[in-house]
Amino acid sequence: MKKPLEFAHQVLKEVIKSDDIVVDATMGNGYDTLFLSNLTAHVFAFDVQNEALLATEKRLSAAGKNVIKISASENEKLLTENSSVKLILDGHENVRKYIKQPIKAAIFNLGYLPKADKTVITKPDTTLTALSALTDLLVIGGRIALMIYYGHEGGEQEKNAVIHWVSGLDQKVWEVFTYGPLNQVHTPPILVILEKK
Ligand SMILES: C[S@@+](CC[C@H](N)C(=O)[O-])C[C@H]1O[C@@H](n2cnc3c(N)ncnc32)[C@H](O)[C@@H]1O
Numbered sequence: 001m002k003k004p005l006e007f008a009h010q011v012l013k014e015v016i017k018s019d020d021i022v023v024d025a026t027m028g029n030g031y032d033t034l035f036l037s038n039l040t041a042h043v044f045a046f047d048v049q050n051e052a053l054l055a056t057e058k059r060l061s062a063a064g065k066n067v068i069k070i071s072a073s074e075n076e077k078l079l080t081e082n083s084s085v086k087l088i089l090d091g092h093e094n095v096r097k098y099i100k101q102p103i104k105a106a107i108f109n110l111g112y113l114p115k116a117d118k119t120v121i122t123k124p125d126t127t128l129t130a131l132s133a134l135t136d137l138l139v140i141g142g143r144i145a146l147m148i149y150y151g152h153e154g155g156e157q158e159k160n161a162v163i164h165w166v167s168g169l170d171q172k173v174w175e176v177f178t179y180g181p182l183n184q185v186h187t188p189p190i191l192v193i194l195e196k197k
Helices: 006-012 030-038 052-063 075-079 090-099 123-135 155-167
Strands: 020-023 040-049 067-071 085-089 105-109 138-148 176-179 190-196
Touching: 006 030, 006 105, 006 138, 006 190, 020 030, 030 040, 030 052, 030 085, 030 105, 040 052, 040 090, 052 067, 052 085, 067 075, 075 090, 085 138, 090 123, 105 123, 105 155, 123 138, 123 155, 138 155, 155 176
Parallel strands: 020 040, 020 105, 040 085, 067 085, 105 138
Antiparallel strands: 138 190, 176 190
16 A cells, blocks of 8 residues: 555656646655656755755755755845756745746645754644645646644644645635545544646
């Protein structure tokens, strides 16, 4: 059986082509950023922690990828950069400041950065602001995957907020699915997938 993250990667891989623009909304240690950068060079990755940018830069450089780091005050760098993976030190709620073009896919990995400050977590308001912006930018046939970790304090509220929001999307325009285990004693992550029809 596929784990939720493996399934998330599979459904994104099915639609991403090499000239597509895609977003990693929660860079963390860069596993999803690397996954996306193996499919297209046009990756925008966001995180609020410099630690995440450094870990991701290391991971991508080791894999031979071109990387550019961008902080909140220098987004004009984007105008001249086309072929590097963009690692953006800013919250995903500000995605519209950086991305004006239509996107094909996005991934969120909600929660905290493993082995780092567990008080820096994704939050319902900012997550929904980003999700709303990214669903607007998404092309028809594009997909968004949300891996929802919710075992930590505040996680359950964020999970409920996301599920409530996506459940309200118009079924004429959106396909919305969940995938995750139902019989486990701990709180393993669940996956929510959206596709614009
Ligand atoms: C579960 S981790 C992501 C794991 C990552 N996808 C990976 O492959 O390693 C969640 C990340 O979201 C980041 N985060 C928290 N609030 C954020 C926000 N408003 N915008 C972007 N990232 C945020 C945290 O700093 C943390 O690194």
